[in-house]
Amino acid sequence: MAEVLASGSAVRFDPMLRKRIAAGQTPAIAANRLQHHYGAGELRKQVLFDNSLEIYPGEIIIMTGPSGSGKTTLLTLIGTLRRVQEGELNVLDRPLHAATQREILDLRRHIGFIFQAHNLFDSLTALQNVRMALELVDPRGSRAEHNRRAKEMLEALGLGNRVHHKPKQLSGGQKQRVAIARGLVHQPRLVLADEPTAALDEASGRTVVELLRRMAKEKQVTIVIVTHDNRILDVADRIVNLVDGRIRSDVLVQEAAIVSQMLSKCELFKHLTPRSLAEMADHLQCETYAAGETVIREGEPGDKFYLIRQGRVSVRRGPEQREVAVLGEGDFFGEIALLEDKPRNASVVTLEPTVLYSLSKPQFQKAMAEQASFETEIRTSLFDRH
Ligand SMILES: Nc1ncnc2c1ncn2[C@@H]1O[C@H](COP(=O)(O)OP(=O)(O)O)[C@@H](O)[C@H]1O
Numbered sequence: 194m195a196e197v198l199a200s201g202s203a204v205r206f207d208p209m210l211r212k213r214i215a216a217g218q219t220p221a222i223a224a225n226r227l228q229h230h231y232g233a234g235e236l237r238k239q240v241l242f243d244n245s246l247e248i249y250p251g252e253i254i255i256m257t258g259p260s261g262s263g264k265t266t267l268l269t270l271i272g273t274l275r276r277v278q279e280g281e282l283n284v285l286d287r288p289l290h291a292a293t294q295r296e297i298l299d300l301r302r303h304i305g306f307i308f309q310a311h312n313l314f315d316s317l318t319a320l321q322n323v324r325m326a327l328e329l330v331d332p333r334g335s336r337a338e339h340n341r342r343a344k345e346m347l348e349a350l351g352l353g354n355r356v357h358h359k360p361k362q363l364s365g366g367q368k369q370r371v372a373i374a375r376g377l378v379h380q381p382r383l384v385l386a387d388e389p390t391a392a393l394d395e396a397s398g399r400t401v402v403e404l405l406r407r408m409a410k411e412k413q414v415t416i417v418i419v420t421h422d423n424r425i426l427d428v429a430d431r432i433v434n435l436v437d438g439r440i441r442s443d444v445l446v447q448e449a450a451i452v453s454q455m456l457s458k459c460e461l462f463k464h465l466t467p468r469s470l471a472e473m474a475d476h477l478q479c480e481t482y483a484a485g486e487t488v489i490r491e492g493e494p495g496d497k498f499y500l501i502r503q504g505r506v507s508v509r510r511g512p513e514q515r516e517v518a519v520l521g522e523g524d525f526f527g528e529i530a531l532l533e534d535k536p537r538n539a540s541v542v543t544l545e546p547t548v549l550y551s552l553s554k555p556q557f558q559k560a561m562a563e564q565a566s567f568e569t570e571i572r573t574s575l576f577d578r579h
Pocket residue numbers: 231232240258259260261262263264265266267
């Protein structure tokens with residue numbers, strides 16, 4: 194997956210597809226035209242511009258971007274540590290732009306913060322530092338129960354033998370893990386982390402990431418991580434890139450990986466370099482169809498190539514439009530008219546709700562030109578297929 198990102202292959206986050214995938218879910222975080230500035234008068238400086246974003250329960254978002262681009266500001270707005278000035282921001286079903294102080298305090302109990310400055314209490318042990326987070330959200334809970342949960346969380350982070358140490362007896366990485374334990378011990382529904390792994394060695398970083406991944410997948414916890422740590426990019430479902438206060442790209446990593454893999458399995462593209470495949474993936478458009486819709490019609494000119502992402506289609510031919518094939522996920526169609534500059538030689542009708550990725554004729558031909566020397570071979574393989 195890292196390779197996919199490095200080569201710049203990424204299907205742009207597509208809200209329509211996303212809605213299908215997340216059908217029925219309301220976002221855990223929904224920002225609408227969110228803006229933010231610091232200072233006033235001459236000193237007024239706007240740092241977030243018109244940002245809209247939806248993050249769903251169970252998603253892990255990695256936020257990247259140059260220093261000063263507004264990442265921490267956005268994170269602290271989501272975490273209710275700053276007041277929303279302009280635009281709307283809904284977090285765990287509460288409108289922060291219109292919330293009372295009481296609602297905000299209540300919401301904070303469901304949020305876990307892991308921030309760079311770990312702010313541990315020097316006079317307290319690791320266990321006591323972690324336990325404090327539980328006492329805050331659950332003041333009536335039993336001490337024994339709090340101890341048990343705090344200890345369990347420290348163990349999960351590899352600090353089972355450090356529970357009674359005070360911060361100054363711990364290394365930087367160990368302190369950071371205590372801070373992480375404190376941010377997660379109360380089982381928040383939303384975790385906001387600012388460079389959580391920066392101070393950690395590779396193995397500890399992995400432990401932390403694995404813990405976050407399990408929380409997201411098993412308990413539908415929503416996780417937003419600001420990081421420059423390339424080693425943990427693979428945990429992300431989506432990568433949001435913030436530049437100069439604006440979301441530049443929002444990439445559904447999983448989807449990008451799936452589509453690149455589908456393309457690389459197409460016989461038609463077997464001679465394309467990973468780079469050309471990546472470029473092609475970048476130009477795909479997502480189209481959704483209900484059952485029974487005609488995608489292409491026999492006899493009409495061909496203008497697109499299609500890859501089936503989800504669903505099934507029927508290929509029909511001749512005066513009676515007899516079904517000659519049924520295609521499903523990972524199959525493709527529409528290439529012949531583009532390769533041979535002929536009208537469509539069949540119609541394609543959806544058999545169920547279907548999601549297709551399409552590539553325009555010019556993009557398709559560009560990709561084909563790049564493997565022109567293999568054209569003969571490709572025609573042969575097409576001949577075999579149809
Ligand atoms: N409390 C503040 N008062 C004034 N300016 C701030 C404050 N916090 C951040 N800024 C400015 O806002 C911009 C965005 O900062 P920040 O959100 O911390 O970016 P990042 O986390 O991406 O480095 C920067 O220019 C920074 O100097």
